[in-house]
Amino acid sequence: MVEVKVNSESCDGCGTCVDTCPVEVFEIKDDKSVPVKPDECLVCRACEVQCPNGSIEIIE
Numbered sequence: 001m002v003e004v005k006v007n008s009e010s011c012d013g014c015g016t017c018v019d020t021c022p023v024e025v026f027e028i029k030d031d032k033s034v035p036v037k038p039d040e041c042l043v044c045r046a047c048e049v050q051c052p053n054g055s056i057e058i059i060e
């Protein structure tokens with residue numbers, strides 16, 4: 001079971017995670033990233049690496 005956490009304090013809604021994730025885990029809602037399909041996560045960690053604000057944490 002993978003947990004996809006977004007820190008909504010530091011997320012600025014840039015959309016990089018939406019563009020980066022190969023399986024469309026994220027959507028932008030009200031200028032914040034929301035992990036809408038965390039069960040799809042492949043634990044590739046691209047989103048963690050690419051987020052400019054370090055707002056994403058993938059927990060296995």
Ligand code: SF4
Nearest residue numbers: 011012014015017051
């Ligand atoms: S890449 Fe980071 S800052 Fe940008 S929308 Fe995603 S979580 Fe927010």
Ligand code: SF4
Nearest residue numbers: 021041042044045047
């Ligand atoms: S770790 Fe990979 S598959 Fe999982 S949410 Fe991030 S980019 Fe998507």
